[in-house]
Amino acid sequence: MSFPDATTAAILISWLIFWLITTALYYARRQKTVIRARSMAVTITQAVSSIFCVFTIMSGAISSDVPCFIRLWIINIGMTVFTSNTLLKNVYLYIQYRYNQNMLFQEVKAVRPGASSNLSLGPVDEFGYPLSADQITARGLSQKELTEDVSKKRDEVVLGFWTVKEWFNKKTDKWIIDKVIYKRLNYLMGGLYVTTVVYVIIVQILSPSNSIVPLSTICLFDLLQYGLLAVSVIFIQIFGGLLAVWLVHDIRDSNFIAGELLISYSVGAPCSIVYLIFQETPSLKALSFNPNWLVIIPHFVSHIMAIVVPVILSYIEDYKTAQVVIELNLQSFQMALEDKTLFEDIKQYAIRDMCGENMYFLEALKALKREAISTIMRRRQHSRQPSNINCGTESQRKASAAFANIKFLQKKNDVIAEVSKEALDTVESMGRKGTRESTSTALQSGTEKRWRTASIATTTTTNEEGSSMLSPSRKVSSSQTNSALPSQTNSALAPVQEDDSISLKKSEKPRKSVSSEQQKGKTSVISLSIFHDRSQSVESVSRANGSSTTSQLGQLNATAVPQELVSKYHQFYLLYCKPGGQMEVNLSGEIRQELKQVYDSGEWKVGAFDRARSEIMNVLFTNIYCRWAFQQNDKERKKSVA
Structure with missing residues (x-):
């Protein structure tokens, strides 16, 4: 040829x-x-x-x-x-x-899979199945009318390209x-x-x-x-x-x-x-x-x-997963949830254990809250246009000023990212010495030259008994729920970190030193978080700027949900948290009563489900993660023997 x-x-x-x-x-x-x-x-x-x-x-x-x-x-x-x-x-x-x-x-309140699609069913419940006459309430009909009115108004406001997309979706x-x-x-x-x-x-x-x-x-x-x-x-x-x-x-x-x-x-x-x-x-x-x-x-x-x-x-993904050391503590659990491969593995394990609805709850809540935050930030950005700067109430001007501070932090994202890389290299090198004080000094000297506002928090907490850390009945106040980083990072009720955060992970040798230090009764936790511009999440901003933006995150959690998303919060409650919902048995009576009051009033806040999320995290940690971790460690032990 x-x-x-x-x-x-x-x-x-x-x-x-x-x-x-x-x-x-x-x-x-x-x-x-x-x-x-x-x-x-x-x-x-x-x-x-x-x-x-x-x-x-x-x-x-x-x-x-x-x-x-x-x-x-x-x-x-x-x-x-x-x-x-x-x-x-x-x-x-x-x-x-x-x-x-x-x-x-x-x-869409349409027929759900498994129901007949050839009948006119009339009013349906949150799963898409028909309601009987005694289940149809005036409040349910008024909520449906409100949702339809909001949808019509939103279609009138949104023009051109986006209206066609929404019409195509429907x-x-x-x-x-x-x-x-x-x-x-x-x-x-x-x-x-x-x-x-x-x-x-x-x-x-x-x-x-x-x-x-x-x-x-x-x-x-x-x-x-x-x-x-x-x-x-x-x-x-x-x-x-x-x-x-x-x-x-x-x-x-x-x-x-x-x-x-x-x-x-x-x-x-x-x-x-x-x-x-x-x-x-x-x-x-x-x-x-x-x-x-x-x-x-x-x-x-x-x-x-x-x-x-x-x-x-x-x-x-395999490389990142290999860096996560699976241990029976909350920090390891949260790192596993941040890793996409381990999250899917835990979810599949939970599904096989008939607890998959807990993982679906976390996924849905994360998407819902992200959508609410991004919608609020888009509105604030729109209110800061030149034609709207000199108008509005005093509260609107304060909100605009807070948002300007957030946008200033966004512009410094590249500098913070570069500093975080230097800090990460410094921590890994100093961690081999096993000295917490020298690590803190090296971090401070390595970052002050380039960006003085980047914060590195070194927290030393007393390690309580293992049974107290696993206690599902521990209560958290609303102020603790709204904070970006709780004071006790080993609490089983700490909020889940977002995927876009960058957590400081130690090498194998520092992990061994920390484990030995935990046996003595103390834990040293060094965390560094920066703002990631891709997610545009205020929660990520709060971790980047430290305590100054923690209050901004708390304000955002207490902000009213945009009107076009009220129906989603309403439906999320009906699906997961109402009496008979998927999460009812995993939520305490206090949380259920609190959410029921919010549902009755219709005044949804962005962080309305944060305390419910903390309790679900506690359930997953005690009932799923521990057994999954034992299984993973057993697999690793068999591999090493083979």
Whole structure:
């Protein structure tokens, strides 16, 4: 076999080896959190069609004797499968996001899975099932009317692009909840593939250059042979891509699925347009540049984003998970919850132990509170526009001033991040000496040169008996609940830290010294937290600025929930905390009575469920985490013995 272009042939062979290794690793690590969140069938199908397209399009560099009918079949079918599966991944991400939103917050009072969809049910409960006549109350109807009025007013305020998005969500949520969307997508994809095969058969019959006997190896790009390819590139890759990007661009995704799709489209769509321009412009064909590379490059980028990046992220997760030492204390529990892999492992263990609703409660509450905080901050930012600076009440001006202080901290984020890295290196180096005083001095000298406002707190607390730390009946005042960092960090009722916080983790040797110090009755906890601009969370700001912003977090927790989110708080209470709700047996009578009073008054605050979260954390720590930790340590011991 001859190689007309040795350089291109070497690139293709190297890419084939790289493709085989990365695809095998992707499949071998399919149980990892980052990879499990993706559709294995869609991703592997796309990868296989991609490698066939790459070698068929560039087959001239490997051999000049490839028959035209083979190129016709592989390129048309392969490109159609590749582009349609790329679009399908966008749609799957959007479906999963909207399904989770509806299941967590009951955004649509439609028929829930398992109920009949052919009947007009009238009023339904928080799970979507019909209410009997004696269950329909005037208060429930008034709450429904209030929610609908708020929704209408919000639609009137929001204009253009966002109104269309909300309208699209409302029209498609019924399909998503009933899961009929998957069946309709399967019908659509099957029809597309059948159309592709029929089209290629017709071209095979009508085009003499694609005949099997005699074989033809001189192939030209024309609309008869590659018309379906042009349609798939133009319609699916460009117009379908714009629709898909519009659907998923505002989705916060911790598994990098949205980022993968957006990067793939930002590279693939321009390359497809330029490729078509090259093929339809005779003057450009005289250039020495091979336009086939404009088709190959998107395949390379797509494989890297869909296969290579998830594999790398899975190894990064494994590394971060290995740094978390599993011990029977609250600090270890909170570190495990911050780690995405360990959080999923604990959640699966809780589900098997019939306690999964506790983990779902924490997930839903975290998303609800983040949405409320971001909404409040957007409103405050809007109130600080030049046209609104000199108007408003005294309380509004104070809120604007507080928000200006927060935005000032955001601008210093890069400096704080750089200081935190220096502080982290200093702590790790000084920790080996086992001296708490020298560590505190080194941290202070290492940071004052660059940013004097970064705070490093060194707290020494007396270690109580293990039974008192595990006590589920311990009470927390409202002021303690609203503080960002409680005074006793080993309390089982301490609030969960957000994922966007950066906690200072010690190396293996300092952990041993701390464990020996705990046996003597004292614990040294060194924590450093900085503001992370991505989440725009006031709770993260409070950890960055220390005690000065702790009061701001407390004020935010005591802030009234925006009117458009009152219905979500209302539905969250009905789903989890009301009498008969999923969390009722895990909440004390005091917390239930407090939430019932807030529910009756309708005056929801941002931190209304913080004390309930603390009690659920206590339940998880005593009932789930300890047994899960013993199981993990047992696995590690068996591995070391083997």
